[in-house]
Amino acid sequence: MAVETAARQPLLLTRIADAREWVSRERRAGCRIGLVPTMGALHAGHGSLAARARSECDRVVATVFVNPTQFAPHEDFQRYPRTLAADLTLLGGIGVDMVFAPDAGEMYRGGATHAGTGAGASGVAATSVIPSTVAATLEGECRPGHFAGVATVVLKLFHIVPADVAYFGAKDYQQTLVLRRMVEDLDVPIRIEVCPTIRESDGLAMSSRNRYLSPEERERALSLSRGLAAAERAFAAGERSAAVLEQLARRELELAGAGPIDYVALADPETLDRPQRAGDRAVLLIAARVGGTRLIDNRMLQ
């Protein structure tokens, strides 16, 4: 008797109409649907989201779509890694049922509104979502239009795959706030679950962009998690000054030669307002370049 160990590949759908029909059928059958939106190039962080969805839902859908409208013209849209075959194998191993992987033509049939420009290639702007003011700071300042692109495509995916729960990683902390506010403000009938950041054994937060790093850059990249840990130790010891906590983290980056630093910011966990002194809870967020690669990380201090 053969032992069946081969993971089943998930069903791969690339058309909106097919994805809608599949989800409708499962919903009519009374299934609870979990959704894991991704840009592909999957790693164990994405895997943890899919596994959480698998444990909580009857059907799990992952989406793989490198969304052009959330990249500014000078960013890494063209070189962003595409690894669909490996992604399907990873998701199949976790028991994901369906993967929706449309191309940009399918997603933006009516034209797309691009990050930072507010207009599509045709000059005709499509309907889009303007996120709440929580999108204005930090990543919003460094990447104008980025969160409008994210919010718009995620809302589209929520409409195409009307799930009960959608899973996002805490590594993209500001994104989770933007999306939670979107769901609240627009009354979207979906629950957003934020799952912990998954790290390599040496502390580096998992990211699809880590594969851009040379071995030497990867060493320097450890300064982000090291800086957050230094600030966390100080916070645990009673330090509450935002300037001091930020400087502790910044010092690790500078010692490692990481940079330029986009921000090291202590912020309110809900509003991202910048207090002079931390309250009982604060989030410390970092964005910095290491070589040519822009990395982000964060840690909740509490």
Add this chain to the structure above:
Amino acid sequence: MAVETAARQPLLLTRIADAREWVSRERRAGCRIGLVPTMGALHAGHGSLAARARSECDRVVATVFVNPTQFAPHEDFQRYPRTLAADLTLLGGIGVDMVFAPDAGEMYRGGATHAGTGAGASGVAATSVIPSTVAATLEGECRPGHFAGVATVVLKLFHIVPADVAYFGAKDYQQTLVLRRMVEDLDVPIRIEVCPTIRESDGLAMSSRNRYLSPEERERALSLSRGLAAAERAFAAGERSAAVLEQLARRELELAGAGPIDYVALADPETLDRPQRAGDRAVLLIAARVGGTRLIDNRMLQ
């Protein structure tokens, strides 16, 4: 045996959670849901939308909400007529099952983004919808931010009452284009049906704002439909010049002493681009004040 002629009042719900629950239950039971979004102050035009929904759907929901975010500060939000008791009687007579009539606090728990200002009263802007470029012209020029308010609230209503079909009147022609583009661009799983403008026997397009008109103003207001009819006769006789067709309509307004005129515009029925000569189909749109009341009307020329 008593003859049952009394119309049943529809179920009135004012909380989002209650409306969601009602609709979920009906959907799970396999019912096809029709939605008629209104600002109340209902007339036979709204009635025709509800009757159409009644004839096509298993359950009919109407919403009554005077949406503050689609009014600019100088507009008639405060004095806009509120006639909920009469509205319920009218809708009950048509067989509407449920009326969702929230207050502004319920709809904008996270703060509201107001037309024309881009910020809520608190200075914190909530997530909102920016409509496509079809919103930029005509009403969009006269009422900055109006369509952002409309698109945002209608999307919220679509999320709260996930219907199969939503019914809108052709009198608000540009609004129907804005909403159709929104549904396409954001992949909203709902079908939009546009129903014919309902007119008084003398041609005046029904509008909640007609009740602002004095008897003398009401006479002058007939010049809008008269102007459209004049242009339509010329179009039928072969006239294709936009300037000539617009001038024919404008002349009726001027003769009646209606005005100021916001626009008399011949436009492409899909894009609202302004051709110099009409093609096989064109839409003629008018917005003008009669006394203190701003009225709109339009007619398809084909």
